[in-house]
Amino acid sequence: MLRRLPLPAQIDRTITLGGLLASVVAAPYIVVLGVLFATGELSAPEFVFWLNAGLVVGGALAAVLLRHIVHAALGLVGASLGVAGIFLLLASEFLALVQVLVYGGGVTILLLFGLMMTRATDGPIVTDGAQKPFAFGAGIVLAGLFVGAMLDAEWDALNVTVVGFRELGIRLYRDFGIPFEVASLVLLVALIGAITIARREPAPGEDDSK
Amino acid sequence: MGMEQVVLLPAIPAAIFVVLALFSPLLPRRGDWLAVVGMAVVVVLALAVAFHFQDFFGHGEFDPSGENARAFEWLNLSNGLFQIDLSTYVDAITVVMLLVVSIVALMVMIYSVGYMRGEARYGWYFGALSFFTASMLLLVTAGNLMVLYFAWEAVGLASFLLIGFYWERRSAAEAAKKAFITTRIGDVGLLIGIILLWREAGTFDIQQIIEFAEGGGFDQRYLTVAMLFLFMGAVGKSAQFPLHVWLPDAMEGPTPVSALIHAATMVVAGVYLVARMLPVFDVVLVARDVVLYTGLITAFMAATMGLVASDIKRVLAYSTVSQLGFMFVALGLGSPTAAMFHLFTHAFFKALLFLGSGSVIHATHQQEIEQLGGLWRKQPLTTWTFVIGSLALAGVIPLAGFWSKDEILHAANHNLPVFVTLAVTAGLTAIYTTRLVLLTFFGEPRNHHAYEHAHESPPIMTLPLLVLAALAAVAGFVIYEGVGQALGFAGGIGQLIFAHEPEVFHFDRDLATFALAVSLGGIGIGLVYWWGTAERATRARGWAPELHALLVNRYYFDDLYQSLINYVVLGAGSVIAVFDKRVVNETGVDGGAQTVGWFGLRLKFLQTGRIPNYALAMAGGIVTLSLVAFYTS
Amino acid sequence: MIPLENFLVLSAILFALGFYGVLARRSAILILIAVELMLAAVSINMVAFAAYLDPTRFTGIIFAIFVITVAAAEVGLALGIVLRLFRERASANVDEANSLKW
């Protein structure tokens, strides 16, 4: 373990570790990318892609590997932002926007609320279960399979065209009107369900309506 | 009345049955008058049939087709592949049976008005009696084996209902059950026989089957088997060896029922069936021999059992079984004339005897002959009519039984062993008849309470006795050609009923003398042993106690059958029931469930209850499926 | 131009990471995070296909929108369950919730 550096007391291990990771892993990666871009090896979109891909994979790694739950949640935020970037690259601004709003905003906040309410930071932090080795094996095999399958196939890909808000809106509200409404219903039901599940059960004899 | 309307005969009592069964409590006198009047109408119609029949019998050759054949299609499957017609057929045998059934039934119904007075279920009794008569009339007019079977089972049902009339008595319930099951075993054979005949001949019509058989359409062995099965039905219904056990027990029914069903009519259905099918039996002589020897064994055995029976009605029941054996012997010898003649006379004197015994029972409430005696002073009419009936049964000239028994002996003339057995049996008949009469009506009263109680029966009961006594006295004379002509027939009974060609009645003086001598000898022996206090008979019992026990226990047939049922049939039932419970259910079905349960117990450690484990299993499945999909595509 | 395969491989790696996370983590909230990663991977895949192969109808993008919607609903609901679980068991660890077996 690293010895604690002489830093102000409020800066704790999180920042230390994050800074270390950024300087040890991310910085060389960005530097390499920057050099490649500068020398013309990478075009601009490629540069952006690799930048975002790094962010996504790094965030995801942090989310699934780090032992502290708050760190993992921050990893998810990073990965989500990366995904939003990827969406931008794929010419769908709206989706990128939604991704940032919903994940970066809503979901992460919700998760953190959950963390606070379950006081999960208290006590010993053992975040991984006994079946971790199996999980690792399964993940490796699946990744190998998928990557292999993706590379194996031949795609007659076209060029990316920008999908404007207008076209998207027309498609979403005209062709997918009913599914859209159903999705809203699903949200409503989930909302009510979450409240019902999470609410404190009235003690026997206590008035239900209170 | 034409032959087409002969179906009315069964229809009238059938309709009366329906009315009585449903509405008898609402009718005045519970509707007994309806049954009696209906029966009287049937008698009139039967006589009309007889006279009409004689009309076109007189015009020479009897032709069963044409006017006589009458059919209503009941079932027709695939254009005649399997067809059942409700057809009637009337010939001389039918006419004789019609007269016997309707007259005896009328007498019994009149008698019952007195005998059954005050019984609970009085209306139901007459309804059931009507039902029986209807079935019996249908049976004898049937032109089709399927209709015959129909009626055959219906009379069986009627017999079941009437034997079990006093069903509160355990013994009556058991007797009814025994009768039904025993005859049912015979009916299995009958149905198999009918179907076997149909299988080759393709029809149920009796005349067509006879033609087919006479034309050589059947394979000999096949036909033998079929006819033996058919005969099984007759054996069951007519209480022949080895299915005779039910008839003595059937005496649990009301006495008039015994007179009608278990003496005069239903039990002769077997005789009727064999007589009707005799042309087919003639094709396969083996089957006819079986008929002969069955009848012979039965006649002799039943007569010996009659010697020791102590219940007045049971003696008569054994006598019935024995006399039916005589009829089968005649049929086995190929003489329907003799058989039907004996059936005709027997019906009258046996009904008379049963009604007479009913009169005794009605008066004394006692049917053990050891408890009776001396009744001639109290019941003169009953006594003398009973004596006439007994003499007719014993075969004393000139009463009816003499003539018909003589005919049977005559038919057996050429077959010495059969003739000797018949003669011995005839002697035995005379002996037990004498014993019955002496112990019941003569000597000193043995049970004074019963004797004091005794009185002559009301006229409504004695009237049928008188009518039947008269018939029992004169019925034998129809054998004479002159009598036949006087009645309007071309000749005597020999010209009316015959197998191949009309028979002329032979009155063989030597044979008749011999037969008479046998009868009188039997009566003499009976008088010697049972006259007065019957000391000699009591002493005779000591000579051979084993033999006596054998006879009293009815050759242990009932015990044999009972143990057969207990150990074999019910044993098989138990074995299969246990097999079903243990092997099929507990091993096969529950065992399957338990095997699954066992594996569940052994494998339940897989069910940790922890979601991550389940998720891992799912993941394993996904990975495996992906691998498969990747490498097979 | 970036080849389509790049996106697909990225999505595959992201999915596998999420997959690993779901299996390896104990805390219900961490599992939820991993599930979100998997959903994001799927979204990338669909959007990539939509952009490259179906630029006129872009059904994949619509689907991605629905995926995000449903994911949001799911997170809400799942957190409700986690809260309930925590209240009953004083722990948000899924391997301590084993009342499926009794």
Place this chain on the structure above:
Amino acid sequence: MSSNDGYLMLATFLVPLGAAVLLMLTPSRERSAIIAITALASFAMFVIAVYLFVSYDFNGPQFQGVKAWTWMENAGVLGERGIQLKVGMDGIAAPMVLLTGIVIMPGTWVSWKLHHRTKDFFILLFLLVAGVFGTFVMLDLFFFFLLYETAVLPMYLLIAVWGSTRKEYGAMKLMMMLVAASILIFTAIFAIFTEAGLGTFDLPTLFAAEFDPRMQKIFFPMIAIGCGTLGGMFPFHAWSPDGHAAAPTAVSMLHAGVLMKLGAFGIIRLGFQILPEGAEFWAPALVLVGITAALYGAISALRQVDLKLMTGFSSVSHMGYVFLGLGTLNVIGMTGAVLQMFAHGIMTALFFLLIGGMYDQAHNRDIPNFSGMAKQMPVWAIFFILAGLASLGLPGLSGFVAELHIFVGVFRSYPVVGGLAVLTAAITATYLLRMFAAAFFGDFNPRWSHLREITWAERAGATVLAGSILTLGLWPAPWVDRISTTLAQTIPGVAL
């Protein structure tokens, strides 16, 4: 029969379904409303069933009143006329529809005296009846199987909730065996669908389709065992006596009376009509199974003490006759088999109605405990004896007509087996008469002096059933004509 009668066939299962929905909307405290709804619905079913039976014209085309509504076609593996809601009747379905109509009405009447969750009982009962009717009139394999299962599944709840004695065991055994059997049917149905390669579940089309003989030989036994389990076929009958014994009155009536016939009907529809060559190959096995079951059931019944168990084994025996008749492969025997399905249905329904009427008061069904019951309950005893006589094959009653056809049919092909079959009828007589003599006759056992005569609802129900027994027994021609013409038309090689 005009094609508009198709709407009536639709009504046969829409009426009970509608009634079930109506009952769901009725508050369970409104007893009189529940009774009114069930009375009306069951009467409507009865009338429709009688009308459909009468109006089926046996000289006309084989399927009558055919009406079809497309549900799914030209999608995926489905081709033209892929899955349709198609109704129509042939001469085999006609008597079965009539049977269901006859049994459900008294079954409803006698259930009115239930006081435990009456409404729920009727909802499930009508669901079951809807399934039964639907299976009989359906001419589409998909819906045929769907409704077949609909008929089977409510049984579990009906027995487990409203049953008596070992009800959980009986219900569970019944359910497990029937569901396991359904797997076989399900497999066979998909094999038929795939092998036909027509992309349709339409039954008349499949009847006409040609199948590979080897495939037929493999899948016919699956159908025979699958459907035969529901039909109480030996040795898969184990659920039947226990299930019958545990079930409440109306359910026993419907189950033994109608549902078991559904099994035999399935064998005819799926086995004989679709896979005739397989049927031909396996027919001797059916004969063997049939005669074994007939003897086995009858001999087991000799030793049964519980009245319902005795009747249950008697059902096994009588259903054995059905399989025997089917195995003869000639028109007489097979007509007899269908007749027997009808005859046994009404007869056994009457049995269970009467046993239920007595059990509700005495809470005891063991024969040795009773004696002289005819004194206390004469009407009951008379009906019981009538049913017994029908069961033992007395001419003039329904059982004889059916058994005669079967015997004759068997004798044409297998004379020795025929002899055994006739003998079985004598054994049947033995156990029934032993029961009559023991329970109904003899001295009255005063222990039962509190028993009352069966209720008027039960008397009315028994009268309906007894009337049917007599009608079929005395005038079987309408049944025979319908059944035999259809059989001769549809099953190749059966005409003679």
